[in-house]
Amino acid sequence: MNYNWNWGIFLAQVPTGETTYLGWLLSGLQMTVMLSLSAWVLALALGSIVGVLRTVPVKWLAGFAAAYVELFRNIPLLVQLFIWYFVLPEILPGGTAFKQINPVAQQFLASMVCLAFFTSARVAEQVRAGINSLPRGQKNAGLALGFTLPQTYRHVMVPMAFRIIVPPLTSEFLNIFKNSAVCSTIGLLELAAQGRQLVDYTAQAYESFIAVTVLYLLINMVVMAVMRQVEKRTRVPGYIGAK
Amino acid sequence: MISIKNVSKWYGAFQVLKDCSTEIQKGEVVVVCGPSGSGKSTLIKCVNALEPFQQGDIVVNGISVADAKTNLPRLRARVGMVFQHFELFPHMTITENLTIAQTKVLGRSKEEATQKGLKLLDRVGLKAHADKYPGQLSGGQQQRVAIARALSMDPICMLFDEPTSALDPEMINEVLDVMVELAHEGMTMMVVTHEMGFARKVAHRVIFMDQGRIVEDAKKEEFFGTPRSERAQLFLSKILHH
Amino acid sequence: MYEYDWSSIPGALPYLWEGMKVSLEITFVAIVAGIVWGTLLAMMRLSNLGPLSWFAAGYVNLFRSVPLVMVLLWFFLIVPQFLRAVLGLDPTTDTRLASAMVGFALFEAAYYSEIIRAGIQSVPKGQVAAAYALGMTYGQAMRLVILPQAFRNMVPLLLTQAIILFQDTSLVYVSALADFFGAAYKVGERDGRLVELLLFAGAVYFVICYSASYVVKRLHQGNGS
Numbered sequence: 001m002n003y004n005w006n007w008g009i010f011l012a013q014v015p016t017g018e019t020t021y022l023g024w025l026l027s028g029l030q031m032t033v034m035l036s037l038s039a040w041v042l043a044l045a046l047g048s049i050v051g052v053l054r055t056v057p058v059k060w061l062a063g064f065a066a067a068y069v070e071l072f073r074n075i076p077l078l079v080q081l082f083i084w085y086f087v088l089p090e091i092l093p094g095g096t097a098f099k100q101i102n103p104v105a106q107q108f109l110a111s112m113v114c115l116a117f118f119t120s121a122r123v124a125e126q127v128r129a130g131i132n133s134l135p136r137g138q139k140n141a142g143l144a145l146g147f148t149l150p151q152t153y154r155h156v157m158v159p160m161a162f163r164i165i166v167p168p169l170t171s172e173f174l175n176i177f178k179n180s181a182v183c184s185t186i187g188l189l190e191l192a193a194q195g196r197q198l199v200d201y202t203a204q205a206y207e208s209f210i211a212v213t214v215l216y217l218l219i220n221m222v223v224m225a226v227m228r229q230v231e232k233r234t235r236v237p238g239y240i241g242a243k
Numbered sequence: 244m245i246s247i248k249n250v251s252k253w254y255g256a257f258q259v260l261k262d263c264s265t266e267i268q269k270g271e272v273v274v275v276c277g278p279s280g281s282g283k284s285t286l287i288k289c290v291n292a293l294e295p296f297q298q299g300d301i302v303v304n305g306i307s308v309a310d311a312k313t314n315l316p317r318l319r320a321r322v323g324m325v326f327q328h329f330e331l332f333p334h335m336t337i338t339e340n341l342t343i344a345q346t347k348v349l350g351r352s353k354e355e356a357t358q359k360g361l362k363l364l365d366r367v368g369l370k371a372h373a374d375k376y377p378g379q380l381s382g383g384q385q386q387r388v389a390i391a392r393a394l395s396m397d398p399i400c401m402l403f404d405e406p407t408s409a410l411d412p413e414m415i416n417e418v419l420d421v422m423v424e425l426a427h428e429g430m431t432m433m434v435v436t437h438e439m440g441f442a443r444k445v446a447h448r449v450i451f452m453d454q455g456r457i458v459e460d461a462k463k464e465e466f467f468g469t470p471r472s473e474r475a476q477l478f479l480s481k482i483l484h485h
Numbered sequence: 486m487y488e489y490d491w492s493s494i495p496g497a498l499p500y501l502w503e504g505m506k507v508s509l510e511i512t513f514v515a516i517v518a519g520i521v522w523g524t525l526l527a528m529m530r531l532s533n534l535g536p537l538s539w540f541a542a543g544y545v546n547l548f549r550s551v552p553l554v555m556v557l558l559w560f561f562l563i564v565p566q567f568l569r570a571v572l573g574l575d576p577t578t579d580t581r582l583a584s585a586m587v588g589f590a591l592f593e594a595a596y597y598s599e600i601i602r603a604g605i606q607s608v609p610k611g612q613v614a615a616a617y618a619l620g621m622t623y624g625q626a627m628r629l630v631i632l633p634q635a636f637r638n639m640v641p642l643l644l645t646q647a648i649i650l651f652q653d654t655s656l657v658y659v660s661a662l663a664d665f666f667g668a669a670y671k672v673g674e675r676d677g678r679l680v681e682l683l684l685f686a687g688a689v690y691f692v693i694c695y696s697a698s699y700v701v702k703r704l705h706q707g708n709g710s
Contacts, residue, residue, distance in 0.1 A: 073698075074648075074695045074698065090680050137327075141324075141330035143316070145344035151347060155347060185659065209562065213551055236333050238333075238376050
């Protein structure tokens with residue numbers, strides 16, 4: 001194959017001249033990180049609530065939570081994203097207001113909410129699994145001490161469940177960064193989209209994709225390092241795995 | 244103190260408790276024994292409503308457990324319970340295990356709760372372990388902490404659900420010693436156990452259960468002297484022969 | 486209030502079905518190739534031969550660290566050039582379907598290999614020892630004793646992964662290949678009925694995936710696990 005490698009391309013000015021192609025990549029990286037982190041915070045909050053609700057002895061609440069999880073797990077992420085971005089603003093009352101804000105903000109908000117709900121269903125399943133993996137006696141012990149059921153969840157079951165599920169949550173956390181690449185399809189200029197834009201402008205496809213791939217690997221490594229610390233901090237002394 | 248009146252309980256079509264009735268007076272120590280699956284653990288969990296039941300009533304210190312209006316957390320806070328598998332909270336230190344319910348349920352200050360917790364920890368001989376986590380203690384030590392945790396709530400009575408059956412043999416006595424001491428101090432105790440030595444030493448009465456029914460409910464001397472039912476005789480001979 | 490108009494869907498059903506066939510084709514090829522390649526990767530990973538084990542670990546980690554969208558873009562870039570160079574294909578030949586299949590198969594293999602590795606490791610060590618004690622070779626022990634047990638343990642996980650894969654096929658949208666979702670989108674744009682078509686697509690995916698995962702769950706419970 002006669003391919004002209006040109007790694008210097010990243011330092012070249014973009015056509016509009018305000019930055020280099022590397023600058024584009026870095027702004028894409030920044031967008032990916034911002035989007036993923038904000039969606040993750042939301043997903044963690046929503047997922048914890050839904051996951052706890054799936055285990056409560058109140059039928060309609062547990063049923064609602066189960067339906068929530070099924071809904072967000074059984075529709076492809078791309079379809080969910082398009083529904084958030086193209087459909088809901090048309091059919092929901094507040095839609096017109098949404099369509100009047102800055103287009104980039106529209107893309108960001110739709111992407112963030114979509115990733116958050118999509119991921120929250122998966123977080124909820126982990127939280128539920130964590131709670132269910134606790135010995136049944138733990139709940140009884142909390143209740144026997146005079147805790148109400150919400151107190152038992154808050155002080156006894158949820159803190160321990162979260163410690164148990166740090167490893168699977170790590171993989172969900174990694175997934176949200178990877179899934180954020182889907183948001184390039186609605187025009188959000190995150191990392192993958194910047195990579196494609198680079199290909200369009202420079203025709204140096206291999207350098208561009210290699211750079212983007214390396215940046216994703218980098219994100220991956222940083223997240224894993226952070227989560228290893230979290231795991232270390234939350235490790236319960238003397239506790240041998242829950243099963 | 245605890246009065247159990249005609250309690251029946253079903254899991255679906257299967258009846259686990261059949262018309263159980265008994266009374267436990269203040270200061271009395273009652274041992275409940277019987278083969279596995281006889282319903283003894285279920286019965287003791289009914290006393291503080293950890294298990295619901297469909298018929299009959301249990302009244303603890305004048306408060307009905309079955310009454311929907313009863314504030315169960317409040318009732319349970321006054322009834323201490325010790326579990327077969329200790330059920331200390333693994334993510335908290337021993338001190339936190341001893342204080343969390345005191346502060347969150349009884350509303351005691353952190354200092355007061357800690358002081359009380361450490362005093363009880365000292366009493367069960369584990370003061371040196373205050374800052375450790377449950378997973379770092381042996382089974383016997385964990386169960387002693389669990390007893391201290393229950394006592395920290397100033398209970399009016401104590402329920403023990405097979406407190407020694409998950410322990411290695413060499414650790415059983417350290418737990419029984421604490422329980423014997425408690426009995427001598429006049430604590431009202433309902434104890435599900437197979438430890439007949441404990442029953443002989445401190446029990447006032449022994450209840451024998453089989454297939455969900457209270458088959459025998461007798462003074463200790465009568466029970467060990469001449470058990471009336473054949474099944475209790477058989478059970479005793481099996482238990483005492485090793 | 487938005488006024489729904491579903492009238493463009495009935496006429497578009499044959500076209501949507503063509504799209505669904507593309508989605509199912511990609512899913513099927515990726516499952517079969519992914520499981521075969523994934524099994525090999527898992528065995529390499531668990532082998533005692535350093536280079537093999539490192540290669541498998543590197544492969545799996547690489548593919549699991551990169552977004553599927555990125556992997557697909559890579560394959561839409563490389564596969565056509567490769568096919569042209571090796572097979573001397575006409576540059577105008579449409580290689581998008583082939584690229585998608587290769588991309589999905591290689592990507593999914595990384596995920597399948599992790600499931601299969603866990604499955605192999607879930608078989609008690611004593612089973613290997615027992616097989617060796619009966620005089621079996623490594624290959625015999627794997628084929629006759631370990632893998633049959635491992636696959637039985639992981640059937641639910643493999644099927645769940647297949648459902649995820651089916652959902653992921655919608656991402657071929659990035660290559661403008663008309664899978665079910667791509668077809669729905671095109672019809673929606675053509676008729677100015679994007680809202681209805683997207684909701685319809687979502688509903689179809691939901692019904693298929695929910696039913697499939699329900700079947701998997703029943704299967705799992707039926708296994709007595």
